[in-house]
Amino acid sequence: MRLTTRTTFLLLVGPIGFFLLFFVIPFAQLVKESLFGPQGWTLDNYTSVLTDAYYWKALVDTLVISLLVTLVSFLAGYPLAYFMIFHLRSAALRRLIYVVLVTPLFTSNIVRAFGWIVILGRRGMVNAGLLALGAVEAPVDLLYNKASIIIGLAYILLPLMVLTVCSILQSIDRSLIDAARDLGASPSVAFFSVTLPLSLPGVVAGSIIIFALSASAYVIPSILSGGREIVMSMLIFQQYMATFRPDVGATLSVVLLVVTLALIAAYAYGVERRTRVAM
Amino acid sequence: MANVIVIDHLVKRYGATTALADVSLTIRSGEFIALLGPSGCGKTTLLRAIAGFVEPTSGRIEINGRPMRGVPPHRRPVNTVFQQYALFPHMSVADNVAFGPRRNRLPKAEAEHRVAEALSMVGLSAFGARHPRELSGGEQQRVALARALVNRPEVLLLDEPLGALDLKLRKRMQVELKRLHRQVGMTFLFVTHDQEEALAMADRIAVMRQGEIVQIGSGAAIYRNPASRYVADFIGEANLITCSVGAGGVLRLGSDGPTLPYRSEQTGSVTLMIRPEDIRVGTRDAQPEDVIIPVTLRDKAFAGSVWRLYVVAPGGQELAVHSGEAAEAEATTAGSELSIRWRRNTARVLTD
Amino acid sequence: MMIPEDYRNRIGRVFLGGIASLVLVFLAVPLIVVVALSFTTTSYLAFPPVGMTTRWYAAVLGDPTFIDAFVVSSELAALATGVALLLGIPAALVLARKSFPGRRLISAAFLSPLVLPTIVLGAAILQYASTLGFARTFAALLVGHVVLVTPYVIRTVLASLSGMENVLEEAAQDLGATPSETFFLITLPLIKPGVIAGALFAFINSWINVEVSIFNSTSRLMTIPVKLFNYVQFNIDPRLAAVSALTIYFAVALVVVIDLMVGLERAAINTTADGRAS
Numbered sequence: 001m002r003l004t005t006r007t008t009f010l011l012l013v014g015p016i017g018f019f020l021l022f023f024v025i026p027f028a029q030l031v032k033e034s035l036f037g038p039q040g041w042t043l044d045n046y047t048s049v050l051t052d053a054y055y056w057k058a059l060v061d062t063l064v065i066s067l068l069v070t071l072v073s074f075l076a077g078y079p080l081a082y083f084m085i086f087h088l089r090s091a092a093l094r095r096l097i098y099v100v101l102v103t104p105l106f107t108s109n110i111v112r113a114f115g116w117i118v119i120l121g122r123r124g125m126v127n128a129g130l131l132a133l134g135a136v137e138a139p140v141d142l143l144y145n146k147a148s149i150i151i152g153l154a155y156i157l158l159p160l161m162v163l164t165v166c167s168i169l170q171s172i173d174r175s176l177i178d179a180a181r182d183l184g185a186s187p188s189v190a191f192f193s194v195t196l197p198l199s200l201p202g203v204v205a206g207s208i209i210i211f212a213l214s215a216s217a218y219v220i221p222s223i224l225s226g227g228r229e230i231v232m233s234m235l236i237f238q239q240y241m242a243t244f245r246p247d248v249g250a251t252l253s254v255v256l257l258v259v260t261l262a263l264i265a266a267y268a269y270g271v272e273r274r275t276r277v278a279m
Numbered sequence: 280m281a282n283v284i285v286i287d288h289l290v291k292r293y294g295a296t297t298a299l300a301d302v303s304l305t306i307r308s309g310e311f312i313a314l315l316g317p318s319g320c321g322k323t324t325l326l327r328a329i330a331g332f333v334e335p336t337s338g339r340i341e342i343n344g345r346p347m348r349g350v351p352p353h354r355r356p357v358n359t360v361f362q363q364y365a366l367f368p369h370m371s372v373a374d375n376v377a378f379g380p381r382r383n384r385l386p387k388a389e390a391e392h393r394v395a396e397a398l399s400m401v402g403l404s405a406f407g408a409r410h411p412r413e414l415s416g417g418e419q420q421r422v423a424l425a426r427a428l429v430n431r432p433e434v435l436l437l438d439e440p441l442g443a444l445d446l447k448l449r450k451r452m453q454v455e456l457k458r459l460h461r462q463v464g465m466t467f468l469f470v471t472h473d474q475e476e477a478l479a480m481a482d483r484i485a486v487m488r489q490g491e492i493v494q495i496g497s498g499a500a501i502y503r504n505p506a507s508r509y510v511a512d513f514i515g516e517a518n519l520i521t522c523s524v525g526a527g528g529v530l531r532l533g534s535d536g537p538t539l540p541y542r543s544e545q546t547g548s549v550t551l552m553i554r555p556e557d558i559r560v561g562t563r564d565a566q567p568e569d570v571i572i573p574v575t576l577r578d579k580a581f582a583g584s585v586w587r588l589y590v591v592a593p594g595g596q597e598l599a600v601h602s603g604e605a606a607e608a609e610a611t612t613a614g615s616e617l618s619i620r621w622r623r624n625t626a627r628v629l630t631d
Numbered sequence: 632m633m634i635p636e637d638y639r640n641r642i643g644r645v646f647l648g649g650i651a652s653l654v655l656v657f658l659a660v661p662l663i664v665v666v667a668l669s670f671t672t673t674s675y676l677a678f679p680p681v682g683m684t685t686r687w688y689a690a691v692l693g694d695p696t697f698i699d700a701f702v703v704s705s706e707l708a709a710l711a712t713g714v715a716l717l718l719g720i721p722a723a724l725v726l727a728r729k730s731f732p733g734r735r736l737i738s739a740a741f742l743s744p745l746v747l748p749t750i751v752l753g754a755a756i757l758q759y760a761s762t763l764g765f766a767r768t769f770a771a772l773l774v775g776h777v778v779l780v781t782p783y784v785i786r787t788v789l790a791s792l793s794g795m796e797n798v799l800e801e802a803a804q805d806l807g808a809t810p811s812e813t814f815f816l817i818t819l820p821l822i823k824p825g826v827i828a829g830a831l832f833a834f835i836n837s838w839i840n841v842e843v844s845i846f847n848s849t850s851r852l853m854t855i856p857v858k859l860f861n862y863v864q865f866n867i868d869p870r871l872a873a874v875s876a877l878t879i880y881f882a883v884a885l886v887v888v889i890d891l892m893v894g895l896e897r898a899a900i901n902t903t904a905d906g907r908a909s
Contacts, residue, residue: 002810003725003728003810004810008729008731011725012721012722014718015721015781016722016737018714018774018777018778022756022777024740025759026755026758027755029755029758029759030751030754076654076657077654079651079654082647083647083650083651084651094896095895098895098896099883099886099887099890100655100658101658101899102899103879103883103886104661104662106839106882106885106886107662107839107878108838108839108855108859108878109839109856110856110859111662111839111878112661112662113863114665114863114867114872114875115661115664115875116661117863118664118668118678119664119678123675123678124677125664125678125679128679155657158654158657159658187640188643216748216749216750216751218841218842219841219842223860233748233842236750236751236754240846241846246758250754253751253754253755256748257747257751261747268739
């Protein structure tokens with residue numbers, strides 16, 4: 001359909017206008033807030049935040065947790081995706097798996113966090129099992145540490161990882177794998193020498209997004225940290241709702257935004273290279 | 280005969296690429312004209328410019344005297360049969376065909392009548408309630424035809440509509456289209472890369488190359504008298520013999536072969552074209568005016584109705600001969616020396 | 632002794648199937664556990680649940696604050712989805728059908744709320760609304776949610792549009808349909824799956840959101856997720872499980888609806904992290 005310039009303008013006026021008013025400008029204001037002090041334009045906010053060990057630790061913790069989350073999602077998600085694409089024959093089973101994958105995505109983060117509290121809590125499922133088996137004498141503290149945050153975040157992001165890997169595995173040219181088998185490769189050799197390398201660029205690209213989402217997550221870390229761990233998003237929330245320092249909040253927000261945008265740029269670059277190579 | 284479409288110095292450029300380089304063409308009312316050429320020659324661009332989907336960089340298109348500059352597709356008095364048929368999948372066959380009449384605000388009874396008429400014209404009267412996905416390729420193509428014809432356009436534009444059909448069906452549809460054309464008396468503009476198709480169906484053929492029309496004429500005229508190497512090679516099979524022009528404008532085979540009874544005003548080298556089926560083997564029954572050349576047989580292949588003989592002329596150029604004389608052809612063996620001959624006026628001197 | 636290849640392959644496949652099953656169990660267990668707990672007769676949370684009762688559901692459904700939160704969540708999600716459709720469909724149409732300088736940048740900008748920190752979006756809207764004087768109102772919640780969920784609509788409608796052949800629109804215009812007739816008679820019916828999937832994704836993602844809602848919520852203007860969020864920090868009892876279970880039932884129902892209307896696999900492909908469908 002040929003769209004005239006006038007029609008294009010009319011169609012875009014609403015969406016662009018709305019996004020300018022309620023997305024671009026608020027973010028711009030945030031950036032401006034971070035660059036402002038009592039005497040006008042200044043970088044003081046940034047210097048004070050970036051030289052503060054407390055904030056640095058939070059940033060490092062955020063990134064380390066996100067890395068581990070991405071790794072765990074990958075290790076758990078890739079085999080499932082591979083199974084779904086290469087080994088699953090039953091259409092009914094496939095539909096069931098999609099239901100199991102997508103249903104958590106439609107529940108609130110808080111509900112999922114709550115589920116993990118129930119599983120890992122002192123009176124929760126794991127401890128009940130351990131006590132019943134006699135493996136321990138008193139409930140173990142499994143909750144409210146980095147590990148539970150990692151498990152919780154991995155739980156949130158796992159469906160996304162599986163769907164991404166599924167999509168990538170589906171697009172691999174099967175005849176390449178057949179050729180490898182034909183030339184004498186066993187299934188596992190074919191996997192490691194053909195399927196895995198071919199899927200890796202796309203999976204890495206997808207993982208970058210998952211990393212970014214993990215670094216931005218708020219609810220899971222907030223609930224499962226039990227006050228003992230802190231990540232960037234929690235810090236930001238604190239500045240606005242507890243300590244009422246919107247300037248610091250804005251600064252931290254910009255730091256988090258920059259990290260996220262850098263990751264997205266890396267992802268876009270990776271996708272660009274991949275499409276160029278594929279041509 | 281009136282001119283229903285006048286195309287005057289049409290140019291279309293996309294940035295640095297030129298799709299149409301100064302095309303002028305008049306299409307006569309009621310004729311079946313084909314735009315023929317390989318992909319990229321501009322034939323589809325020209326068709327889409329007439330339909331209104333491509334806006335020319337410069338030049339004029341007039342339909343029935345009305346200039347079409349600035350007129351969008353939905354207001355032009357032409358209809359297109361698309362290569363992929365483009366039937367609306369969410370509508371029945373009848374609704375597809377009725378789409379045009381409804382958009383033109385035809386009264387319901389009139390529209391229904393026209394739809395029934397169009398469907399019967401293409402032999403699909405009972406198919407009204409079906410949906411496109413239930414139809415075969417050939418049936419879909421006929422629905423696309425009906426959908427365009429029902430609007431009684433000034434010109435029916437067909438964009439390689441037979442490309443997706445298998446060979447037998449294609450041949451059948453060619454006959455069908457010719458019959459339809461006679462029946463409705465409409466002007467048909469047909470785009471194709473298949474020269475056999477163009478020769479079979481069209482009253483006139485416009486051969487295109489790199490955005491230009493290089494020759495227009497009836498199929499027979501173009502076949503007999505191609506204007507250039509390109510046309511000779513594109514339509515039918517041709518032997519293109521490079522000849523040098525000697526003293527007095529007389530042609531020699533190759534650079535120093537025997538002289539041939541043809542003249543040219545050009546200097547340097549020209550091409551002599553002779554169709555494989557116009558060449559005979561041997562000198563028996565030779566006429567006084569025949570051109571006779573000694574050759575060596577390199578290879579031969581049986582092709583049912585003819586033998587294809589591949590011979591080498593003095594100087595090394597290869598010629599293909601389609602011989603209907605089975606006995607003579609069978610008697611030859613690779614490497615044997617023979618003579619070939621052709622009627623002098625069946626060959627053509629081409630300047631490029 | 633060398634295990635024969637056939638055996639090794641079979642063991643490998645069983646092993647893979649085993650891991651896949653474990654992962655699926657991992658995905659299902661937290662939700663199952665919550666549902667199980669919502670029926671416990673004890674007034675504290677302990678696993679395994681003791682007995683079976685629906686009194687927590689009754690308590691929740693009879694609690695006016697929960698009902699209010701439910702109404703707020705639903706109104707917010709419905710309105711946000713409506714606006715998202717009004718903004719997203721035209722945007723997707725232009726992005727799919729017209730090339731212009733900066734198209735990729737604009738497309739990325741529209742889709743960015745999917746990957747940018749939503750906590751920052753929430754904070755930014757709060758500050759912005761404060762300066763304009765409408766902080767902590769339904770309107771503030773609404774604009775944040777619209778920004779949040781419009782990308783879901785754009786993404787699925789874009790996928791539908793690129794799957795639909797351009798030539799169908801040309802055929803319509805060739806037959807005499809004006810551009811707007813073409814859109815309503817041809818384009819819109821054919822992108823229906825994308826529109827429906829987008830609307831459903833938009834609705835659910837607005838409904839379950841916490842990060843954008845918490846900033847502009849008040850004690851009287853609260854969504855269910857925010858209410859749960861506050862609850863969890865102070866007051867873990869089976870009522871929390873009951874509300875959570877209700878949202879889980881709703882999620883399952885929605886998944887089934889999407890599967891029946893559009894096909895879950897097709898809709899799910901649109902949610903991959905590498906954005907290939909767009």
